[in-house]
Amino acid sequence: KQEVTQIPAALSVPEGENLVLNCSFTDSAIYNLQWFRQDPGKGLTSLLLIQSSQREQTSGRLNASLDKSSGRSTLYIAASQPGDSATYLCAVNAGGTSYGKLTFGQGTILTVHP
Amino acid sequence: SQTIHQWPATLVQPVGSPLSLECTVEGTSNPNLYWYRQAAGRGLQLLFYSVGIGQISSEVPQNLSASRPQDRQFILSSKKLLLSDSGFYLCAWSVREGTQYFGPGTRLTVL
Numbered sequence: 001k002q003e004v005t006q007i008p009a010a011l012s013v014p015e016g017e018n019l020v021l022n023c024s025f026t027d028s029a030i031y032n033l034q035w036f037r038q039d040p041g042k043g044l045t046s047l048l049l050i051q052s053s054q055r056e057q058t059s060g061r062l063n064a065s066l067d068k069s070s071g072r073s074t075l076y077i078a079a080s081q082p083g084d085s086a087t088y089l090c091a092v093n094a095g096g097t098s099y100g101k102l103t104f105g106q107g108t109i110l111t112v113h114p
Numbered sequence: 115s116q117t118i119h120q121w122p123a124t125l126v127q128p129v130g131s132p133l134s135l136e137c138t139v140e141g142t143s144n145p146n147l148y149w150y151r152q153a154a155g156r157g158l159q160l161l162f163y164s165v166g167i168g169q170i171s172s173e174v175p176q177n178l179s180a181s182r183p184q185d186r187q188f189i190l191s192s193k194k195l196l197l198s199d200s201g202f203y204l205c206a207w208s209v210r211e212g213t214q215y216f217g218p219g220t221r222l223t224v225l
Binding site for chain 1: 160204208212213215
């Protein structure tokens with residue numbers, strides 16, 4: 001059974017700092033991995049999707065990497081801003097007969113203070 | 115562009131009452147559809163998924179059920195709610211195993 005762990009559970013940083021969020025998964029046989037952002041009381045916003053054959057994906061100030069063999073992914077946020085404050089979730093898609101089912105980590109709560 | 119709707123946004127129901135939550139998707143055809151629940155301290159849990167009309171797969175045993183009467187409509191139901199059914203219910207769609215896009219969610223409180 002796939003298990004996804006996110007470290008740290010919470011992170012508080014000053015504005016402008018570069019930061020790294022970590023995600024690990026137990027079964028390396030994945031199809032893709034997604035990073036999401038969730039604001040309090042809201043749905044999830046997709047940030048980046050990395051296919052199992054890719055090493056990294058970039059979108060603006062966000063960069064996500066994937067090391068499938070070691071079961072790890074990182075989300076790098078450059079020049080953090082107060083608007084980046086949210087819960088960040090990673091989710092693993094096993095693909096195949098799993099029809100796109102995602103297994104989520106518990107999330108990292110990020111606070112960026114001015 | 116694609117849009118996903120959920121309603122109601124919030125719901126307060128007594129124990130033992132029925133439930134119907136609706137999710138609709140616009141701007142795509144034959145999407146995979148998903149129901150998730152987010153309970154306090156337990157993370158996101160997949161409840162049901164569907165790859166086509168009338169095709170429903172359940173991930174966890176519970177007193178909830180799902181139906182897909184139309185290509186872009188997904189309904190979550192219960193005949194009798196339990197206290198443990200309280201949570202934040204999220205609907206999502208994807209094209210096969212691609213990026214999943216989530217709706218705004220329904221906050222359900224069972225009293």
